[in-house]
Amino acid sequence: MKNLGNKISIVEKILQTLPGERRYLVHFLHLVQQATGYIPEEILPAAARHFSVSPSEIFGVVTFYSAFSLKPHCQHEIVVCQGTACHVRGSGAIMEEFSRWLGVKPGEENLEKNVLLKPVNCLGCCAIGPVVVVDGQLQAKVDLKEVKRIAEKLTGESEKRE
Amino acid sequence: MSQVRFKSVKELEEYRRSLQSASGFPRLISISSASCGRASGALKIASAFEKSIKEFGLNEKVKLKLTGCHGFCQFEPDAIIFPEKYFYPNLRPEHVPLIVEETILEGKMIPELAFKDEANQKVYLTVDELPFYRKQLRWLMDFHLDLDPTSLDDYFRHEGFKALGSVLSSNKPEEILNIISASGLRGRGGAGFPTGLKWRLAREAKADKRYLICNGDEGDPGAYMDRGLLESNPFSVVEGMIIGAYAVGAEKGFVYIRQEYPLAIERVEQAIEKAREAGFLGEDILGSGFSFDLELVRGAGAFVSGEETALIASIEGRRAFPRQRPPFPVVRGLWEKPTVINNVETWANVPLIIRQGPTWFSRVGTEKSKGTKIFSLVGQVRYTGLVEVPFGLTLGEVINEVGGGPKNGKKIKAVQTGGPSGGCIPASMFNLPVDYESLNQAGSIIGSGGMIVLDESTCLVDMALYFLNFASLESCGKCAVCRIGTRQMVRILKKISSGEGEISDLERLEKLGWTMQKGSLCGLGRTAANPVLSALGYFRAEFEKHIVDKECPALVCQKLIAYEIEPEKCANCQLCLKACPYGAIRVGTDGAPVINQELCTRCGVCYSTCPPQFSAIRKVSWKSLEQNDDKRPGGN
Numbered sequence: 158m159k160n161l162g163n164k165i166s167i168v169e170k171i172l173q174t175l176p177g178e179r180r181y182l183v184h185f186l187h188l189v190q191q192a193t194g195y196i197p198e199e200i201l202p203a204a205a206r207h208f209s210v211s212p213s214e215i216f217g218v219v220t221f222y223s224a225f226s227l228k229p230h231c232q233h234e235i236v237v238c239q240g241t242a243c244h245v246r247g248s249g250a251i252m253e254e255f256s257r258w259l260g261v262k263p264g265e266e267n268l269e270k271n272v273l274l275k276p277v278n279c280l281g282c283c284a285i286g287p288v289v290v291v292d293g294q295l296q297a298k299v300d301l302k303e304v305k306r307i308a309e310k311l312t313g314e315s316e317k318r319e
Numbered sequence: 320m321s322q323v324r325f326k327s328v329k330e331l332e333e334y335r336r337s338l339q340s341a342s343g344f345p346r347l348i349s350i351s352s353a354s355c356g357r358a359s360g361a362l363k364i365a366s367a368f369e370k371s372i373k374e375f376g377l378n379e380k381v382k383l384k385l386t387g388c389h390g391f392c393q394f395e396p397d398a399i400i401f402p403e404k405y406f407y408p409n410l411r412p413e414h415v416p417l418i419v420e421e422t423i424l425e426g427k428m429i430p431e432l433a434f435k436d437e438a439n440q441k442v443y444l445t446v447d448e449l450p451f452y453r454k455q456l457r458w459l460m461d462f463h464l465d466l467d468p469t470s471l472d473d474y475f476r477h478e479g480f481k482a483l484g485s486v487l488s489s490n491k492p493e494e495i496l497n498i499i500s501a502s503g504l505r506g507r508g509g510a511g512f513p514t515g516l517k518w519r520l521a522r523e524a525k526a527d528k529r530y531l532i533c534n535g536d537e538g539d540p541g542a543y544m545d546r547g548l549l550e551s552n553p554f555s556v557v558e559g560m561i562i563g564a565y566a567v568g569a570e571k572g573f574v575y576i577r578q579e580y581p582l583a584i585e586r587v588e589q590a591i592e593k594a595r596e597a598g599f600l601g602e603d604i605l606g607s608g609f610s611f612d613l614e615l616v617r618g619a620g621a622f623v624s625g626e627e628t629a630l631i632a633s634i635e636g637r638r639a640f641p642r643q644r645p646p647f648p649v650v651r652g653l654w655e656k657p658t659v660i661n662n663v664e665t666w667a668n669v670p671l672i673i674r675q676g677p678t679w680f681s682r683v684g685t686e687k688s689k690g691t692k693i694f695s696l697v698g699q700v701r702y703t704g705l706v707e708v709p710f711g712l713t714l715g716e717v718i719n720e721v722g723g724g725p726k727n728g729k730k731i732k733a734v735q736t737g738g739p740s741g742g743c744i745p746a747s748m749f750n751l752p753v754d755y756e757s758l759n760q761a762g763s764i765i766g767s768g769g770m771i772v773l774d775e776s777t778c779l780v781d782m783a784l785y786f787l788n789f790a791s792l793e794s795c796g797k798c799a800v801c802r803i804g805t806r807q808m809v810r811i812l813k814k815i816s817s818g819e820g821e822i823s824d825l826e827r828l829e830k831l832g833w834t835m836q837k838g839s840l841c842g843l844g845r846t847a848a849n850p851v852l853s854a855l856g857y858f859r860a861e862f863e864k865h866i867v868d869k870e871c872p873a874l875v876c877q878k879l880i881a882y883e884i885e886p887e888k889c890a891n892c893q894l895c896l897k898a899c900p901y902g903a904i905r906v907g908t909d910g911a912p913v914i915n916q917e918l919c920t921r922c923g924v925c926y927s928t929c930p931p932q933f934s935a936i937r938k939v940s941w942k943s944l945e946q947n948d949d950k951r952p953g954g955n
Contacts, residue, residue, distance in 0.1 A: 178636075179635065183633065224578050224620040241540045241769065242695075242698055242703075243540075245699060250922060254922060278793075279538070279541060279543075281355075282358055282392070283392075283695055283697040284355060284695075285395070295354070297355075297358050297359055301928075
């Protein structure tokens with residue numbers, strides 16, 4: 158994991174590429190989230206100066222949108238689509254089952270297993286639901302009984318890497 | 320292909336002629352490669368084709384194209400082979416060499432790999448024969464069958480930018496406003512406001528600057544028409560916006576796309592860049608003196624951003640909070656300037672209307688709803704995917720003829736349209752024509768075009784709870800009516816779904832719903848109660864059953880059901896026993912597994928684990944189980 162100083166210098170580089178207009182704030186946060194995996198709170202004052210808004214305003218924007226996080230996330234991510242079409246095909250039970258296997262609530266992470274379990278409103282792949290995205294790989298027509306295999310494969314892999 | 324910058328309409332048309340006269344490939348293999356196709360493995364199929372074509376030495380004879388979404392998403396990955404339009408569904412890489420040998424070399428379709436209707440075993444060879452496609456009118460989506468969404472040349476071959484050329488060379492902005500008004504085009508995002516009027520209001524508002532926005536924040540769960548369009552034909556949206564900008568007098572436009580659609584973002588970014596390089600965006604477009612530019616803005620995951628004033632706030636770099644209307648964005652929008660916000664599908668219709676003329680467009684549809692509409696037909700119906708139908712087709716025609724009717728022999732109970740802002744329409748009303756007014760009168764809305772078919776295995780209380788839960792999580796919290804109202808409704812619905820509701824709760828729900836409709840600041844709150852109110856209107860008995868009898872007729876609400884093993888069907892394979900996460904299944908006295916109801920959490924894992932040839936585990940009403948217990952000797 159890169160240290161904080163390193164992250165601040167990355168963020169400062171990003172800031173230099175953007176005009177100091179407020180409308181680039183959300184775009185800026187996307188870039189930071191992408192580059193460092195989260196929005197380090199320490200960068201808010203510098204960003205506030207750059208966009209001429211108060212740090213609390215930026216804090217408000219960061220916490221409003223679900224795309225941004227103030228905490229670094231785990232290495233692995235399981236996203237379970239909770240869209241209507243997936244819901245009527247049983248995605249609720251699939252979420253519960255993941256939740257049970259990983260021992261965390263939807264939206265939370267299991268630090269030991271290094272997995273974040275994340276609900277998403279709709280991925281727009283409604284004809285092939287229920288849909289689950291495992292580390293960016295979309296899996297279609299997931300059945301309840303596959304949950305165990307998916308969860309174990311992912312956490313097993315993470316153990317191997319360590 | 321050499322990218323040229325066109326300095327006049329004449330240059331563009333000359334280039335188009337040179338493209339059209341160039342000899343093409345005798346055959347085309349088109350692979351549905353939008354997000355859903357890719358999720359089903361379209362790219363693997365594509366590389367298998369590539370390899371096979373090379374092996375057979377057919378590089379000169381056949382063109383392989385990764386197109387956008389063919390629409391029949393359930394049967395992806397699929398390939399369509401032109402010119403016959405042979406349709407190969409559910410492909411696997413091992414099918415590919417055979418297809419290349421038989422179909423590409425010999426021109427013969429392989430019937431074993433063709434689409435087969437499970438109901439009557441009938442085989443359909445081509446796209447045009449398929450019932451799913453036959454009833455549709457695919458004005459916009461036909462392009463998705465053979466258009467490479469990343470190629471500007473291919474867009475030119477499909478008459479791309481012809482409409483823009485004709486507008487810039489021969490029409491005054493006023494004439495464009497008249498054409499759009501005469502076509503009867505209405506907003507495809509849900510509210511159905513007349514597009515021509517919206518543009519005129521913005522043009523006539525006094526200001527030094529005007530803006531355009533394309534609303535691609537398709538947040539309704541269960542709807543993906545806009546993703547389909549943006550991924551499959553991004554240039555049509557860009558062209559529509561340039562024409563709109565010319566008519567309205569705007570100099571800058573924004574395409575706002577939700578971040579959950581990475582491929583759509585990539586495609587639109589690419590389309591904007593290519594259009595700019597070719598001289599369709601920027602200064603002095605096609606030598607007309609007119610200037611306009613587009614910028615892509617990525618959403619950040621908030622459903623309320625789809626509301627127009629919230630979307631404006633989001634582009635301005637603020638939290639996506641809606642604000643009071645009026646003033647409407649056409650008067651005061653982005654940075655206080657007149658702003659036209661239209662949905663993706665609305666913009667995509669514009670070039671078509673200009674090319675074909677307003678009378679051609681308005682001959683299709685009903686009195687007040689003109690043209691076609693794309694729906695995402697999903698849920699418990701045999702054929703799911705994106706469908707484009709003329710306004711005025713009945714709900715029944717869409718669901719039973721295009722969608723192939725009910726699945727697994729179950730009965731269709733209702734259709735949910737309009738997502739969290741819409742409602743459920745019962746099957747008894749499926750003779751309603753699909754248009755803005757008819758669905759409104761039935762207590763729902765067309766919305767952006769989600770059409771989720773519900774059969775008897777869906778519980779309307781659960782659906783209502785699902786949508787209200789969604790609305791309460793996505794309520795931005797600015798106005799109290801919506802923030803507190805959605806939360807209270809969720810509480811009450813949870814009570815009902817767990818069998819603890821009271822009859823007076825129904826009245827409470829209606830009162831809360833009414834208050835939210837009248838008192839909320841924006842569309843999210845004003846419509847959030849619709850799923851509950853419409854369900855209460857048509858399916859009140861189902862709610863009462865949960866309250867009075869403590870039963871869920873559809874066997875969905877977890878607290879009111881139980882699982883049971885039928886001894887006569889059970890093969891004693893004991894898979895369920897191993898699968899049960901709670902150790903609630905044990906071997907009983909007779910050696911067969913039994914469920915301990917006290918330990919069982921009704922997660923349903925055993926139910927989905929039991930091999931289909933046995934299907935020995937069934938869902939029952941919790942109540943019926945208690946009664947059985949009572950009858951058991953020594954019970955109680």
